[in-house]
Amino acid sequence: MRGGAIPLLAWATLLVVLLAINWIWTGDAIQVGSFAFAAAAIFAVALALIVGARRDALRRGPPQPTRDPETVPAASLGAVLVAVAVASIVFGLAFGHFLVYFGAGLLVVSLGMVLREWLAERRQRRAWLERERR
Amino acid sequence: MILTRLISTRHEYDTLFAVYVPIAAGVFVVIVIAIAAAVFRYRRRPPEKAARWSEHNGLEAGYALLLTATVAFLLYLTFTAEHRVDTVSARERPDLTVDVTGAKWEWQFTYPSYGIVVRSGTVGHQPLVVPINEAIRFRLASQDVIHSLWIPELRFKRALIPGATENVTLTFTRAGTFPGQCAEFCGLRHADMVFTVRALSPGAFADWARAHARGG
Amino acid sequence: MTVHSPPLRAPRWRSAGWVGALTSTDHKRIGLNLGLASFAFFLIGGVLALLMRAQLAEPNGQLVSDNTYSELFTMHGSTMIYLFVTPMAIALSMYLVPLQIGAISIAGPRAALTGFWTWLAGGLIMQSGWLSAGGAGRAGWFSYVPLSNGTNTPGVGQDLWVLGVILAASGTVVMAGCVLATIARRRAPGMALLRMPVFTWTGLVTVLMVVGSFPVLIVAMILLYIDRHGGNIYSGFSGAIDYQDLFWFFGHPVVYVMFFPYLGAAAEAIAVGANKRWFGYKAFVASVMAFAALSMSVWAHHMFTTGGVTNQYFAFTSTALVIPAGIEYFDVIGTVIGGAVVLRCSMLFGLTFFVQFLIGGLSGIFVASPVLDYSANNTYFIIAHFHYTLFAGSVFGFFAGVYHWFPKLTGALLRERLGKLQLAVMIVGTNLTFFPMFLVGEDGMPRRISRYAEHPGWATLNRLETAGSAIIAVGVAIFLVNLWVSLRRREPAGDDPWRGHTLEWATSSPPPPLNYEAPLPPIRSYAPLLDLRQHAEDREREKAPA
Numbered sequence: 001m002r003g004g005a006i007p008l009l010a011w012a013t014l015l016v017v018l019l020a021i022n023w024i025w026t027g028d029a030i031q032v033g034s035f036a037f038a039a040a041a042i043f044a045v046a047l048a049l050i051v052g053a054r055r056d057a058l059r060r061g062p063p064q065p066t067r068d069p070e071t072v073p074a075a076s077l078g079a080v081l082v083a084v085a086v087a088s089i090v091f092g093l094a095f096g097h098f099l100v101y102f103g104a105g106l107l108v109v110s111l112g113m114v115l116r117e118w119l120a121e122r123r124q125r126r127a128w129l130e131r132e133r134r
Numbered sequence: 135m136i137l138t139r140l141i142s143t144r145h146e147y148d149t150l151f152a153v154y155v156p157i158a159a160g161v162f163v164v165i166v167i168a169i170a171a172a173v174f175r176y177r178r179r180p181p182e183k184a185a186r187w188s189e190h191n192g193l194e195a196g197y198a199l200l201l202t203a204t205v206a207f208l209l210y211l212t213f214t215a216e217h218r219v220d221t222v223s224a225r226e227r228p229d230l231t232v233d234v235t236g237a238k239w240e241w242q243f244t245y246p247s248y249g250i251v252v253r254s255g256t257v258g259h260q261p262l263v264v265p266i267n268e269a270i271r272f273r274l275a276s277q278d279v280i281h282s283l284w285i286p287e288l289r290f291k292r293a294l295i296p297g298a299t300e301n302v303t304l305t306f307t308r309a310g311t312f313p314g315q316c317a318e319f320c321g322l323r324h325a326d327m328v329f330t331v332r333a334l335s336p337g338a339f340a341d342w343a344r345a346h347a348r349g350g
Numbered sequence: 351m352t353v354h355s356p357p358l359r360a361p362r363w364r365s366a367g368w369v370g371a372l373t374s375t376d377h378k379r380i381g382l383n384l385g386l387a388s389f390a391f392f393l394i395g396g397v398l399a400l401l402m403r404a405q406l407a408e409p410n411g412q413l414v415s416d417n418t419y420s421e422l423f424t425m426h427g428s429t430m431i432y433l434f435v436t437p438m439a440i441a442l443s444m445y446l447v448p449l450q451i452g453a454i455s456i457a458g459p460r461a462a463l464t465g466f467w468t469w470l471a472g473g474l475i476m477q478s479g480w481l482s483a484g485g486a487g488r489a490g491w492f493s494y495v496p497l498s499n500g501t502n503t504p505g506v507g508q509d510l511w512v513l514g515v516i517l518a519a520s521g522t523v524v525m526a527g528c529v530l531a532t533i534a535r536r537r538a539p540g541m542a543l544l545r546m547p548v549f550t551w552t553g554l555v556t557v558l559m560v561v562g563s564f565p566v567l568i569v570a571m572i573l574l575y576i577d578r579h580g581g582n583i584y585s586g587f588s589g590a591i592d593y594q595d596l597f598w599f600f601g602h603p604v605v606y607v608m609f610f611p612y613l614g615a616a617a618e619a620i621a622v623g624a625n626k627r628w629f630g631y632k633a634f635v636a637s638v639m640a641f642a643a644l645s646m647s648v649w650a651h652h653m654f655t656t657g658g659v660t661n662q663y664f665a666f667t668s669t670a671l672v673i674p675a676g677i678e679y680f681d682v683i684g685t686v687i688g689g690a691v692v693l694r695c696s697m698l699f700g701l702t703f704f705v706q707f708l709i710g711g712l713s714g715i716f717v718a719s720p721v722l723d724y725s726a727n728n729t730y731f732i733i734a735h736f737h738y739t740l741f742a743g744s745v746f747g748f749f750a751g752v753y754h755w756f757p758k759l760t761g762a763l764l765r766e767r768l769g770k771l772q773l774a775v776m777i778v779g780t781n782l783t784f785f786p787m788f789l790v791g792e793d794g795m796p797r798r799i800s801r802y803a804e805h806p807g808w809a810t811l812n813r814l815e816t817a818g819s820a821i822i823a824v825g826v827a828i829f830l831v832n833l834w835v836s837l838r839r840r841e842p843a844g845d846d847p848w849r850g851h852t853l854e855w856a857t858s859s860p861p862p863p864l865n866y867e868a869p870l871p872p873i874r875s876y877a878p879l880l881d882l883r884q885h886a887e888d889r890e891r892e893k894a895p896a
Contacts, residue, residue: 003543004534007639011558014643018667022647026660030592031650034599038562038646045527045561049534057534062542062873072455072864075373079460083467083521090517091475093575094509114460146721154722158712165679166705172686173701177693181625181849182887185688188627194680201676205669212665212719219721220661279497280590282655282728286794289725293656296496297586300657313805317728317796319490321497322416325799 002064005057008046015039069128071121078113085110140269140305141223146215147289153211157204219290223303228271230264236274236281236294238320239327248347254329255316261330262314265339266306274300284317285331291317306333375459376863377532380466381445382759384525387470388438394477395429396826398422400819403783407816409804419800420488421507425477427491428511432518433473435608435744440522440560442611442751443529443553445759449854450547452538452873454864457531461524469521476514479507487511490798492601495584495593499577509578516571519564519600526560529553538853540873544635547852547876548621548628551635552614555642559603559610562646567600591658598649606645608740610638612747613678616700619754620682622848623697624689627877630681641674654720655727661720668718675711679704694848695769699750702777703743710738713788728798731791737784746776749829756836757843761859765841768832776825782818786811851877 019035026032049057085107092099233244240255243262252260264270274283276294284291287310292302316327334342371379402422405411414422448456456462479486484505489498493511496502533554537546546554570593577583584593621628628634648668650659682704691697713735717723726732749772756764790811795802802808846855856879857866871878 002537004537006543007554008534008558011555011639011643014640015562015646018643018647022663025663025666028595028660030595031599031659034566034596035647037566038599041562041565042558045530053535060542062540062545063537065539070454073375073459074863075370076375076460076463077373079375079463080373080467083464083471086468086520087471087475087517090513091471094506094513117460143721143724147725150719150721154716154719158716162708162712165683165708168683169686169701169705172683172689173691173693176624176686176689177691179690181690184625184690186627186884187688188629188631188684189633190630190684191633194630194633194677197680198673198677201673205672208715208719209666209669212669212721213662215721216661216665216719219724279502280494284728284794284796286725291655291724291727295587295590295656295658297588297590313794313803315794315796315799318494319420319497319798321502322420325416325801328803 002056002062003058003060004053005046005049006060008042008049012039012042012046015042069125069132071125073117073121076114076117078110078115078117081106081110082114140226140267141218141303142305142307143219143288143290144307146219150211150215154208157208223269223305224301226269226303228303229268231271231273232262232264233273234275234283234294235277236283236316236320236327237277238279239316239323241314241316241327241329243329245343245347248343250343250346255327256323259330261311261332263332263334263339263342264306265336266309266333268336269303269305271301271303274302279320280318281316281320281327282318283314285312285314287312287331287333293318306331309333309335373463375455375463377444377448377456377459377462378759378861378865380456380459380462380525381441381443384437384444384466384469385441387473388434388441391429391433391473392438393826395426395434396823398426398429400823402426403816403819405800406802406812409809409812410801414800416800417485417488420798421480421486423798424487424490424493424511425480428476428487428515429473430740431491431604431608432476432515435740435748436522436604437469437518438748439556439607439611439744440525440529442549442615442748443556444525446755446854447529447550447553448532448536449758449857449861449865450550450852451533451536451541452853452866452870453532453536454866455536456528457534457536458528462528465521465524465528467521468524469518472514472517472519472521474514475510475517479510479514482507482510484508492594492597493574494597495574495577495590498574499584500579509575512571512575512578516568516575519567519571523560523564523568526557526564530557530561533557538870538873540870544632545873545876545878548617548631548634549611549614549852551638552610552617555638556607556610559607559642559646563600563603566596567604570596570600587658591653591656594653594656595650595659598652601652602649603646605736605739606642608744610642612703612744612751613638615751615754616703616747617682617685618852619696619700619750620704621685621877622754622850623694623700624686624691625849626685626689627851627875627880628681629684629687630677631876633677634681637674637677641671641678644671644674648718651718651720651723654723665718665720669715671718672715679708694753695764695766695773696750696754696848698770698773699746699753702773703747703750706746706777706780707739707743710735710740710743713738726791728796729791730787730795730797733797734784734787734791737787742780742784746780749773749776754848755854757847758854758859758861760837760840761843762836762840763843763847764836765832768828768835772825772828772832775821775828779818779821779823779825783815783822784818786814786818790815846879849879849883851880853878855879 016039023032085103088099088103235242240257243252254260274294276296281294282291288304310333312331314329314331405413484507486507489503573583644667651664651668653659654661717726753769790808843859845859856871871882874881
């Protein structure tokens with residue numbers, strides 16, 4: 001976590017410099033637009049990291065040890081089915097609209113499965129913290 | 135009347151080629167020799183013998199400066215050549231104007247001042263006839279998809295994009311018969327969208343134009 | 351000393367057997383699945399290339415129809431770029447980055463799994479075009495409008511191509527996001543940014559480029575799909591130029607996505623093969639960051655001949671790439687000098703990567719000049735140039751990585767002698783295939799033509815290229831034999847067969863589900879295991895005189 005946003009900010013700044021040169025030299029709206037999107041996307045990720053970890057994401061130096069427990073899933077059928085659902089919606093556009101409806105239904109079901117896995121993980125983490133406290 | 139030097143794309147290409155390629159070949163040879171020599175010199179030693187240094191920022195900065203100077207030199211040559219090919223040539227008052235229309239999968243070359251139309255590609259094989267040592271303005275347009283006018287003899291090509299007419303000014307410097315082709319994939323029979331260029335002396339061209347203008 | 355928080359494992363759905371292998375959220379399993387699927391696509395794309403070369407062996411070849419030839423080059427390019435070199439780059443990062451930075455898992459394991467399946471579905475949808483009535487996509491891998499619109503390329507095959515690209519790119523973005531978050535958030539205690547291994551840095555700039563540029567491709571493709579179905583998005587001259595701008599805004603960065611991880615793999619293989627720390631680490635980090643940023647701003651050098659862009663800006667940025675690229679070559683030489691070089695397959699492939707890529711790089715400077723590109727654009731010169739970067743470069747870097755990390759992935763060694771045979775055959779095949787393309791391209795042969803007239807020399811050069819492509823196929827076959835032999839009759843590798851430098855060599859081969867069972871060694875540089883070894887040598891030397 002420590003310093004995680006630094007390379008993103010550095011890189012996005014480089015993009016902004018090149019974007020400025022592009023703007024002055026070409027003045028081309030679609031070029032400047034795509035370029036600005038890329039810089040904004042990287043800045044947005046950096047911002048998300050800063051929001052998630054506050055000052056730590058900007059601090060230099062090595063990460064420190066943490067005692068927070070974390071849960072690591074071993075497998076997830078839900079996550080696979082989300083992809084299958086999205087793919088069948090997209091494939092359905094060319095193959096037949098019944099697949100779009102099937103995919104939409106599957107998407108709801110699979111997101112529910114992911115949510116259930118995620119809740120179970122959270123319960124387990126809480127239980128562990130409870131045990132530690134005692 | 136202001137006389138400007140005729141711009142030969144072929145000449146500009148050859149001049150740049152003669153700078154870029156030897157530099158590239160030299161760099162290739164030097165780097166390959168350096169890698170090979172280093173590998174040969176330091177092969178098969180016990181791992182403990184390996185040196186521990188791993189940085190020399192001064193040397194790298196010096197190398198980066200050398201590279202920057204090379205970039206500046208190449209860009210200077212390229213920018214001046216590009217200026218001549220794209221900008222100076224366009225200022226030239228053309229001696230001949232040819233309208234080039236690309237369509238799947240044929241070329242249509244129209245000489246508005248002579249009323250001549252020639253076609254090549256899947257429809258026939260009439261050559262594009264041009265005078266040498268005269269500036270020729272090509273007005274490029276496409277009727278359907280993107281095509282690209284590619285004349286290897288001139289080392290030049292330009293895309294024909296539907297929706298706009300683009301002008302290029304080109305000069306042939308030697309007489310002869312040269313191949314030409316569409317260089318942007320344009321569908322099923324792209325490979326057949328070929329034509330021939332016949333570059334003639336101005337006198338011979340005038341004879342040709344007169345003969346065909348009368349006939350057409 | 352590092353302290354790991356005790357990991358908890360979520361309730362499993364089922365993680366045994368092939369179902370478990372396909373639904374696993376372990377980054378190693380996802381990375382391996384992604385790598386295997388990409389490699390399968392590589393074989394498919396290779397067969398398409400061989401068919402094209404067979405067609406071009408003779409002038410006016412009659413092996414395939416014009417329509418089939420259009421499908422072949424479209425699907426060859428699309429398969430190699432969207433479904434092999436790019437995802438393989440992500441697969442390497444997915445597998446190795448968490449191991450190299452001492453993380454027990456990837457950030458967002460479920461998202462990574464969804465990303466993999468989305469990408470795979472995209473690949474299968476794109477290939478399913480072969481089964482449609484009109485055939486597969488056939489407007490080229492960059493599918494310029496208006497050629498790719500509903501009027502000029504009707505049919506469901508091209509639709510499937512567009513939809514496949516959308517899905518494959520989306521899946522790739524999601525996976526790249528997971529790798530990015532892993533580097534930002536999950537480095538082990540002690541793993542400061544400037545202690546991350548060289549490969550991890552190349553992985554980082556790669557995923558930055560994916561996050562910045564791939565969404566633009568997705569937008570361009572969604573608009574193309576709408577355009578194909580009566581939307582009239584890309585109309586006229588400006589529509590055509592806008593499409594090209596959007597496409598190449600993705601299309602050039604992706605070239606470097608297909609370069610950096612292989613550069614990193616070759617660099618790791620060379621540093622370990624030379625038994626010496628990678629030279630000029632900080633300059634290398636700065637140069638790959640600058641390299642990646644510059645490579646986001648060179649895209650319109652693909653459009654020099656359109657007359658619709660400012661050529662000088664793009665000539666400037668494209669030529670400036672010389673500077674960071676030069677630094678990398680300087681660092682390779684600096685790493686080997688003073689080393690204790692062991693010429694194993696991984697080292698040899700790594701060095702060959704740098705040598706052959708150099709031809710691609712130097713010819714790249716050539717075509718970065720608009721005046722020279724006016725000739726080279728859309729000819730075989732360009733085909734030669736980018737195959738020297740992507741095949742003679744990246745694929746050799748990929749094999750350097752395979753020979754380097756295969757023992758880590760499987761616990762078994764690949765056969766060195768078969769590997770060296772493969773290398774020799776592939777060097778011959780690669781140069782025989784691609785070098786004549788420079789000559790025939792310089793002589794004016796355009797790309798994407800299924801037939802050519804009998805120009806002097808063209809038939810001979812094309813025949814050489816076709817022969818070369820068959821030799822490449824033999825080289826790949828030798829690799830497959832090597833895989834089969836090495837996995838059937840295993841030579842155990844141990845945890846660290848090469849005296850590795852980075853953390854992945856500090857765990858078992860293959861690594862356990864949570865990557866490390868023993869505590870991590872102290873991390874004080876980008877080569878923590880080399881630090882340990884040198885520390886031990888020093889202690890021994892101190893003891894010796896006493």
